[in-house]
Amino acid sequence: MFRKFASALALAALATSQAAMAQRDPDNPTCPQNPNWSNYREMRFTPQQVNGRNVLLAEGAIDDGLLPRLQAALNAHPEAEELWLRSPGGNAQVGNQAGRLIRESGIPTRIPNGWACFSACNFLFMGGIIRYVDNGGQFIVHMFTHTGNRDVIRSEVAQGEENTIGLIGEIEQRSALLASEDNAFLIRMGISRDLLTEVMYRVSAVSDGRNRETRRCLTQQEINRYNVATTPWTGGAAPSATQQQSPSVQQATRGGK
Numbered sequence: 001m002f003r004k005f006a007s008a009l010a011l012a013a014l015a016t017s018q019a020a021m022a023q024r025d026p027d028n029p030t031c032p033q034n035p036n037w038s039n040y041r042e043m044r045f046t047p048q049q050v051n052g053r054n055v056l057l058a059e060g061a062i063d064d065g066l067l068p069r070l071q072a073a074l075n076a077h078p079e080a081e082e083l084w085l086r087s088p089g090g091n092a093q094v095g096n097q098a099g100r101l102i103r104e105s106g107i108p109t110r111i112p113n114g115w116a117c118f119s120a121c122n123f124l125f126m127g128g129i130i131r132y133v134d135n136g137g138q139f140i141v142h143m144f145t146h147t148g149n150r151d152v153i154r155s156e157v158a159q160g161e162e163n164t165i166g167l168i169g170e171i172e173q174r175s176a177l178l179a180s181e182d183n184a185f186l187i188r189m190g191i192s193r194d195l196l197t198e199v200m201y202r203v204s205a206v207s208d209g210r211n212r213e214t215r216r217c218l219t220q221q222e223i224n225r226y227n228v229a230t231t232p233w234t235g236g237a238a239p240s241a242t243q244q245q246s247p248s249v250q251q252a253t254r255g256g257k
Contacts, residue, residue: 031217035116035138037088042066045073045081056080062120070098074105082108083128089119096185102127103189109176111137118215126189133229135220141195142215143203195226243253
């Protein structure tokens with residue numbers, strides 16, 4: 001009787017988990033409705049031993065003061081074999097610098113099953129000289145833009161043609177510089193530039209009535225094609241070592257989402 005009850009509970013838990021994974025964002029249909037990218041306002045670093053391996057968990061927003069904390073965490077934990085990332089993004093310039101710091105350190109990066117790395121977090125992940133995206137991990141991109149503040153645009157338009165022309169010129173200049181920086185970073189980190197032209201720059205910069213898709217979750221095929229992961233996920237029936245570690249990761253991060 002007890003075994004039947006336990007089996008029923010296990011099946012119910014599995015069904016609930018599958019239902020949660022099946023929930024898609026109607027505006028961004030390639031992505032889950034509630035990506036697991038953490039709500040910490042500042043990125044936190046936690047050393048954790050998982051299945052006998054030393055990893056460093058990096059969770060939370062990429063804030064202005066990230067760089068010295070990242071350097072301190074890497075210095076304090078030279079035993080860490082990998083850096084596991086879960087973040088909603090944040091300061092893109094800091095993210096770019098953090099990615100370079102990670103590359104200099106030589107630590108591999110990973111997005112574990114069930115975790116999400118969005119926006120500026122992409123830079124940190126790409127910094128890994130060896131990169132893994134587990135099946136079920138979410139590498140989420142969008143178009144970096146300077147047009148996101150609608151209020152500023154409306155204000156300039158309301159002040160007349162000259163203000164609007166000036167704003168457009170400024171946005172074009174900043175966007176061109178940002179595109180150049182993105183392109184240079186991808187080249188340096190060994191990522192295909194096609195990721196920019198075929199995916200990131202085809203997502204809407206801002207959500208509107210015609211197209212509300214502002215982010216894309218890459219498939220494993222895309223992750224492999226654009227060399228986002230240096231060690232491709234090959235699929236198959238057998239779970240990876242990291243998939244087996246996922247319950248431990250959940251236990252390690254139970255204190256905060």
